Amino acid sequence: MAEALMQAILSGLCVGGAYALVALGFSVTFTTTKTLNFSHGEFVSAGAFIGMSVLFLALGKPVTATSFGDAIPAGPAQLLALAGALGVMGLLGWLLYAVGVRPFAGRPGMAWVMSTLGFGVILQSVGLAIWGPKPVVVPSPVGDQVIRVLGIGVRPQELLTLAVAVVVMIGFDFVMNRTMLGKAMRAVAVNGSVASLMGINTKAIMVLAFVASSALAGLSGFLLAPIAQASLFMGLTVGLKGFSGAMIGGLNNPRGCVIGGFALGILESMVNLWQAQWREVAIFALVILVLAFRPTGLFGSRLAEKV
Amino acid sequence: MKRYSHLGGVLLAIAAVVGLTAVFNNDYYLRILFMMGVYYMCAAGMNVLVGYAGQKSLGQAGLFAAGAYAVALLTTRTDISPWIALVVAAGVSAICGVLIALPSLRVKGPYLAMVTLAFGIVVEKLVSEWTEVFGGAQGIYGIRPLTWGSNPLTSQQWVWFVVALCAATHLLLRNLVDGRFGRALLSLQADEIASSSVGVRVYRAKVIAFVVAAVTCGIAGAMVAQQNQYINSDFITFHLSIFILLLVLFGGAGSKYGPLVGTVVLTVIDALLARWPAAQHFLYGFLLLFALYVMPGGVMGLLTSVFKRGEKNQDLPRPVAEPAYKRSSAAPTGDLLVVENVSKSFGGVKPAQDVSFRLRRGHVHALIGPNGAGKSTMINMVTGVLPASEGTICFLGENLAKRPMHAICGLGMGRTFQNLRLFADLSVLDNVKLGHHSRMRNGFFSSLVALPSARREEARTTQRALQLLELVDLLQLALTPAGSLPYGLQRRVELARALATEPLLLLLDEPAAGLNPQETAELGQLLLKIARRGISILMVEHHMDLVMSVSDHVIVLDYGMKIAEGKPADIQCNPRVIEAYLGVEDDAAPAATPAVAAKPVTV
Numbered sequence: 076m077a078e079a080l081m082q083a084i085l086s087g088l089c090v091g092g093a094y095a096l097v098a099l100g101f102s103v104t105f106t107t108t109k110t111l112n113f114s115h116g117e118f119v120s121a122g123a124f125i126g127m128s129v130l131f132l133a134l135g136k137p138v139t140a141t142s143f144g145d146a147i148p149a150g151p152a153q154l155l156a157l158a159g160a161l162g163v164m165g166l167l168g169w170l171l172y173a174v175g176v177r178p179f180a181g182r183p184g185m186a187w188v189m190s191t192l193g194f195g196v197i198l199q200s201v202g203l204a205i206w207g208p209k210p211v212v213v214p215s216p217v218g219d220q221v222i223r224v225l226g227i228g229v230r231p232q233e234l235l236t237l238a239v240a241v242v243v244m245i246g247f248d249f250v251m252n253r254t255m256l257g258k259a260m261r262a263v264a265v266n267g268s269v270a271s272l273m274g275i276n277t278k279a280i281m282v283l284a285f286v287a288s289s290a291l292a293g294l295s296g297f298l299l300a301p302i303a304q305a306s307l308f309m310g311l312t313v314g315l316k317g318f319s320g321a322m323i324g325g326l327n328n329p330r331g332c333v334i335g336g337f338a339l340g341i342l343e344s345m346v347n348l349w350q351a352q353w354r355e356v357a358i359f360a361l362v363i364l365v366l367a368f369r370p371t372g373l374f375g376s377r378l379a380e381k382v
Numbered sequence: 383m384k385r386y387s388h389l390g391g392v393l394l395a396i397a398a399v400v401g402l403t404a405v406f407n408n409d410y411y412l413r414i415l416f417m418m419g420v421y422y423m424c425a426a427g428m429n430v431l432v433g434y435a436g437q438k439s440l441g442q443a444g445l446f447a448a449g450a451y452a453v454a455l456l457t458t459r460t461d462i463s464p465w466i467a468l469v470v471a472a473g474v475s476a477i478c479g480v481l482i483a484l485p486s487l488r489v490k491g492p493y494l495a496m497v498t499l500a501f502g503i504v505v506e507k508l509v510s511e512w513t514e515v516f517g518g519a520q521g522i523y524g525i526r527p528l529t530w531g532s533n534p535l536t537s538q539q540w541v542w543f544v545v546a547l548c549a550a551t552h553l554l555l556r557n558l559v560d561g562r563f564g565r566a567l568l569s570l571q572a573d574e575i576a577s578s579s580v581g582v583r584v585y586r587a588k589v590i591a592f593v594v595a596a597v598t599c600g601i602a603g604a605m606v607a608q609q610n611q612y613i614n615s616d617f618i619t620f621h622l623s624i625f626i627l628l629l630v631l632f633g634g635a636g637s638k639y640g641p642l643v644g645t646v647v648l649t650v651i652d653a654l655l656a657r658w659p660a661a662q663h664f665l666y667g668f669l670l671l672f673a674l675y676v677m678p679g680g681v682m683g684l685l686t687s688v689f690k691r692g693e694k695n696q697d698l699p700r701p702v703a704e705p706a707y708k709r710s711s712a713a714p715t716g717d718l719l720v721v722e723n724v725s726k727s728f729g730g731v732k733p734a735q736d737v738s739f740r741l742r743r744g745h746v747h748a749l750i751g752p753n754g755a756g757k758s759t760m761i762n763m764v765t766g767v768l769p770a771s772e773g774t775i776c777f778l779g780e781n782l783a784k785r786p787m788h789a790i791c792g793l794g795m796g797r798t799f800q801n802l803r804l805f806a807d808l809s810v811l812d813n814v815k816l817g818h819h820s821r822m823r824n825g826f827f828s829s830l831v832a833l834p835s836a837r838r839e840e841a842r843t844t845q846r847a848l849q850l851l852e853l854v855d856l857l858q859l860a861l862t863p864a865g866s867l868p869y870g871l872q873r874r875v876e877l878a879r880a881l882a883t884e885p886l887l888l889l890l891d892e893p894a895a896g897l898n899p900q901e902t903a904e905l906g907q908l909l910l911k912i913a914r915r916g917i918s919i920l921m922v923e924h925h926m927d928l929v930m931s932v933s934d935h936v937i938v939l940d941y942g943m944k945i946a947e948g949k950p951a952d953i954q955c956n957p958r959v960i961e962a963y964l965g966v967e968d969d970a971a972p973a974a975t976p977a978v979a980a981k982p983v984t985v
Contacts, residue, residue, distance in 0.1 A: 098880065111492050113440075113499070178675055186674045188438055188495050189631060192624065193670025200663035311620060315503055318496050326493075352511040355504045363485055370488040 078226045083344040086128050087156020089233035090302070091340020092240030093215055096295040097317025098324065098332035099247065099353045100288035106264035107284040110176050110187045114195020118164060121198055122293025122306050123300035124206065127213055129156035143214055153216035161290045162295045167198075168289025172282055189356045202307045210309075215301035236298040243294070244333050251329060260284065264327075312355070316343070319362045325375020334374065387432035388556075392549050399545045403538050412537040415687040418607060418649045419544030420602045425629035425641035426551050426597025432627065434559055434589035436571030438495040441502030442599050443622040447509055450607040450617065451602030453514060457526040457608070464526045468604050475600020476593050483592035487585055502623045510571060510615035521614025540609050547605075551598060552800060556638060558594075561840050562822050567591055568636075569805050569816050572976040575767065576803035579885055581791035581820025590826060599626070617741065621663060625652075628666055632673055634682030641714030643681045698811075701848035718743045718887055718918050720763065724773030726759055727941075733759040735942040736773070741887065746819050746909065746919045748929040748950075752962055753954050757922040758800055760939070764920075765797050766790040777887070792820045796885030798876045800892050800922075804833040806865025810856060810875050813864045814847040817882025854908065870901050881912065888912065890921040894928050904931050938962070 097115060103109055112118065128138045133152035148156070175190035217231035250277060251257035260271040263280045271277045295317075296310065316339055323337025339358060348358045365373060403412060418592045424442060424762045431437050445761060452471035457612040458464050462470075477610065485497045516522070527534040558564060569577040570584045578584045609612040625648070630768055633644025655662045719741040726734040731754035741747050749757050762768040765773055766787040775782045777793055785793075796817070805813050822843055824836035850856045854874040859867065864875050873893060893909075902925055909932050913919055923929050929936060929950065936953045938946040940962040946953055953959055960966075 105492075113495070133890070149484070175671060185491060186678065187436060187921030188492060189627075189670045189674055190672075193667045193672075194620075196624065196663055196670060198667075201665060202658045202804075203663070204660045304708075311508075311850050312503065315500055319500065322493065322496070323425065352508060355507040359500050359504045361496070364495075366485055366493070370493075 079223060079332075079348060082227045082229075083348050084227055084341055085227055086233060087261040087344035088337060088338070088339035089229070089237045090299075090344065091153055091320075091337035092237040093295040093299050093313065093336075094317045094340050095293045095333045095336030096240055096243065096298075096319045096334040097314060098321035099183055099244065099293035099329055100295075101318055101321040102326055102329045102332040103288045103291070105321075106329075108176065108281045110157065111191070111293075111318075112168075112176075112195075112199055112285070112288060113188050113191040114171075114193075114314075115317065116310035116312070117195035117198045118167065118310065119294035119296040119299070119313045119317075120202065120288050120305075121158045121167065123213070123294030123305040124166050124202055124296075124307070125293065126156040126297040127300060127305050129159035130213070141206055141209060143212065147214050148216075150216065151368065157294075157297060159201075160293045163226055164289045164293030165286040167283040168287075169282055170282065171289065172285035176285065177281075199213065199307055206307070209307035213300040213305050215280060217356040230302065231365075232301045237293070239298060243291070248330065254298050316340075316358060319358055322345035322372055323365045325369075325372025327371065327376060328374045331374030335372070385399055389553070390412050392518040392553060396545055396549050400542055404542045407538060409537055412541055414649065414653050415541045416544055417545055418651075419541065419548050419589035420606055421626070421629055421649055422604040422641060422645040423544075423551060423598045424550045424626045425633065425645050426548070426555055427595040428626055428630045428640045429635060430555060430559060430567070431591045432572065432630050432635075433569035433595060433640065434564055435565075435588055436925070437486065437588060437591065438498070438627070439482070439592070439595060440495055440499035440623050440627065441505070441627040443504040443618050443620065444482075444505035445475050445478055445596045445599040445605035446606075446622060446626075446823070447505045448478040448596075449603030450613045451522075451603075452600070452615050453508060453604040453607050454522040454525045455515075458524055462530050464608060467526075468528065468601065468608065472597050472601050473597045475603070475875055478600070479593040479596025480589060482596070483589040486588050487594070499620075499623070500923050502620060506615070506618050506620065508875075509618055511585065515879070517614060519615050521612055521616075523612055523880040525611045527608045527611055532789040535609075535962065540605075544605060547601070552642075553831050555594070556619055557828050557836075559638070561829050561832075561836060562824060562843075563587070563590075563627075563826065563829050565808075565812055566819055567839060568808060569819075571805060572805040573803050576799065577801075577816075578598055578803065579765065579767075579791060579797055579803075579815045580879060581788045582816070583786075583788050604980070618859055621666070624666060624670070628669060628673075630680075632669055632680055633781065634680030634684075637680065637682035637686075640682040647681070698848065699844065701845060701852050717741065719920075720774075720776045721760075722774050722776075724760075724763060724769045724770045724775060726756070726763060726768065730827045734763070734770070734953060735944045737939070737942070737944045738773075739937050741918060741920055742935070743886075743918055744913070745934040746913050746917055747921070747931040748936045749922045749939065750924070750926075750929060750936060750953075751945075754941070755939040755962075756775075758891055759942075761797065761891050761920075761922060765795060765889060782802050788820065791883055794884070794885040794886035794887075794888075795889065796880035797889040798873070798880050798891055798893060800895065802869075802872050802876055804864040804872055804879070807863055809849055810851065810867070811844070811860040812866050814850055814878045815843050817850075817879035818843045818846055818884075821882075821884050847878075847882060850881050853881070853911075854878045869896050870898070873897065873905075874943075877908070881917075885917060887918045887920065890923075892917065892922055892924065894923055894925045899912040902928055 097119060100115060101111055130152055131138055131140050133148055133155060134146050165188045171191065171194050175194045176187050176334045177185040179190055215232035217235050219230065221228045221230055251260065259270070259275045262273065262275055263277050267277045295313065299309065299313065305306055317336060320336035320339040321332040323338065324331030324333065324334065343354055343358060343359065384672070399415065403415065412807045417571065424446065428442060431439055449471040452474040453467045456467040456470060457464055482498055482501050486494050489497065510518050512676065529535065530539060564588050566577070569582055570587055574584050606617070629644040629648055630641055632638030632648060633642065651665065652662065656663065717740045722738050724734055724737050725732065734886055737760065751757055763770045766782060766785055778793060780793065781788055785905060822839045824839045828836040847861065851860055854873065854877060856874055856878065859871070860959065864872060867875065877893065894905055897905060906928050910921060936947065936950050937944060937957050938953060945958045945962060946956045
């Protein structure tokens, strides 16, 4: 029993790392532009498939292949795939901002909800046209040999996800709190027009926010693909859980979002131990519960409307 | 007369569709007509939620599922009549609608949209993974269809049934959105604080909008399950949620015929592209991304801007002369509002510290003080926008603590805002009619079926609003969007709206801000006219000449503390007031002349 519990916590932490990355992505755009990418989940899937395509190319297969067979990509190929996923996703983030967010941001009616959703639907249907709906098994860069410690089995890819997530988040925290760029981003978050009066290029900061957010989504997709197979539908639930994590932690507090993401991963694998079909329901119930008592999340700051 | 011609149009449309079923009597076309009806049901309810209440729901597939699976389980596991099962299914979806509306109490905007999206995904996961109950991808077979006599409906009869249902839905929802209820929804979409300040029960209205959308969507799901006699988890996808939302947005959210246009066009396209699902999805994505950019009002918005037809003022009834005004209170003297030891703190800032005062019936009171003295905060505490940290506020002997804004409005308190909060897109007339919201007695159901009583209330409200517009001299602008008026006129609309709540106490937060001297003088006359009708006034104002000329009693705040109160003339020469406004030199005695006190602040 104790082993099963430990196992659940460990794998929850690992998948929670991916959720935390997604949650952080939501937080970045929300704080700087007051908008969210409603197709963040599709961006997660896209990250997985772009990484996969680079691997196919490195192995000399066509991009449209749907299986690796026995081929194991080498380390450099994996690094190249990671760079490709981050780069392409960053570009997609910029494109999303240009066509889907900038024309609508700040206007009433939340038209950007629809436009970002639409962007995701397009992305997904392009993916379906290329690879079809079937999931693809993606080889892990660190092998599939299960590591056993004290009776708990864990796959190296899961540990890698956790490690990368932690490193990225510490790096992000450093940038936000210790560098001029981070200060500029926080200034834009507090008040965009004042920030631009101080000589900050708010437009560039907003583009940067979307690029960073999409790259984070791509990273989490790239890391999740070897764990759960790459699928065009994998992103929707990942994105949603990332958002739930962000809501629990507080969208306007990046550290809170990260904590929320990890907490959600653990909760999910605990519920999984008991009854898998209630997984989503439990998460949803928790979100509602948190919102009922703290509408801006556990660590979020309250917003007061001036009358 | 307009009512009957519209009814005639609807009957004609039904006849046309029934005629079509006779001409295209093959299953493929009948199926398309049936699905059109099903999607229209979804879209019509969704329009109330998205177009009127302004709440984006991205989880309608979950409600569709609620209806479909309710009917499936009821007809396969019990012997209940399929007709009753359909009704129960509508009830089940209504409960689910309340469930999604619950978070809207606490969260707004993108948070709420994401919560509804989550609801849809949760239901999708539940029906596909909880196979013991919902059958997953295997689905549930043997759902009993609706019957006529003892025979199941034929494809043709299904189309007839669905068309009749659509027509009924259209008529009912039209009744609903045309009157009190639709106005309330539009107002909360524009500005929730202003909406509750005129007595709209914002949260309740939102829940009702969610339930309306849920019921129509649930009925649609139930009909699909019964017509197919089969349902599985493949029906319930995120794309269905998006499609339902798109029907409304593409057709034109907030327009009565938008859902119809959206449904007809998109169902036909959907049928044509059925063989290429990827192309279908791509098109939906494309429409979501660009349709709002090119035509923010959907197809209907585009059409109305092309065939611009402004409603003419002559359509309006003339206001009948007001009956001699009866004083609203039997006892014209005594305390109306009692504020006792009220304090408020925002962290270290204390905009109210142990403030007490009493307002008397029939008097004009002014609340003055330098910037940052806590005047607006006081108004906001009295009207329930902000809770007081300490102390009690009693209105008509009732403690206002914990009372929501709409209830305080209902007790007889009307207000205006420092930075105008009009419903900018609504007409001047609708703004004022909204003020009368809490005084209208027709409820949800009488509005839905347009009982004579509901129509009478509506006519009475229009009459009252026109009278008030005449009072503030805006009658000729009644049908202009309030947001397009110049600033000074907008202030008057807000005043008329506050008066429409039939207040005993009218709270005005800087009514003369931004007005020129001429307009300020006119406002003073208007305020005196209002006061003569027995309405007490408390105004926050910086124009000292206005304050001194109309008020009976002045209260002075400085740094959250009451430093003086009394008759205007006494206040003018009160040394503490002069000190607060002008400051005092260390060695100078704080006794300036009254002239100095009044003049510099009138600038």
